[in-house]
Amino acid sequence: MNGDTANRKVLCDMAQCAFEVVDRLLSRDQLFARDLRSPTATSRQVYREECITVEMATTLRERFPDHVEITLFTTQEETQNGADWYWRVERGSNAIHAQVQAKRIRRGQFEQTDNEGRVHIDGHQLNNLLNGVQNAADRIPGLQAWLATYARYAATTPCGERDLLLCPRHRHEMTCADRTPSLWIAQAQDFRHGNSSSWTVQEVVERSVRLDCILPCMDGPEVSDGPAKKGFMLSAGLLPYQACVARIRSDAGLRATFEGAMRIAV
Secondary structure (H helix, E strand, O other), rough: HHHHHHHHHHHHHHHHHHHHHHHHHHHHHHHHHHHOOOOOOOOOOOOOHHHHHHHHHHHHHHOOOOOEEEEEEOOOOOOOOOOOOEEEEEOOOOEEEEEEEEOOEEOOOOOOOOHEEEEEEEHHHHHHHHHHHHHHHOOOOOOOEEEEOOOOOOOOOOOOOHHHHOOOOOOOOOOOOOOOOOOEEEEHHHHOOOOEEEEEEEHHHEEEEHHHHHHHHOOOOOHHHHHHHHHOOOOOOOOOHHHHHHHHHHOOHHHHHHHEEEEEEE
8 A cells, every 4th residue: 555545544544543532431321321310310411521531542642552542631630611622633734723612412212312312502602612713823833622422323424425535635555444433623713603502413424524534535725625624724834743642731721621642644
């Protein structure tokens, strides 16, 4: 395989690994919530967003040590509720980075499928995310605001191909793992003017891009299709990962906002 094709395969494998982790936790949650929750509990979930994010990030680090780096900023005692992550994707000298707020499917009944569940997006938290990114622009230029949703949903790709190897942007040697997408990335501002805090999975997916499209298929600003349709483009000239981490660590406000950082690079 040539370098670019090999990189797309690695990125595709990482996306499929993330799907595997999320699917396992949501399946376990779906199976055991009735037994683990008390009869009077209103929640039908076991794993919080923070748990899923840490498990996914550490598994990626374990399986792809040459391509994934993780940094934690706070101890468990210091972590604030709903703390976001700094995510960064690099391909060669270009990159994209974001402050990421994770959401997960919420079930109204035990054993309910993800398709039947809802995604709760709190307007106050969303505004804090968007305002925080804007305020951090001078310290971490080019930072975006993303919502990462953990929900299993069999939607097609932006290019419309069901077989990803037929997509010229995604194509690589060897087939992709056949997993239902369970991690969706969206630009946070696309949810700012919603009429409700409770969204169907379909409504979230329509505003999002599958992780197995973002990682292998994302390109520079000269490309207008693929993930670029929803604002996901690699840029030149961003601060290096370690410089961004150092700025987060040295700023009390940023340090309280971020729970950790993850870098994916090929």
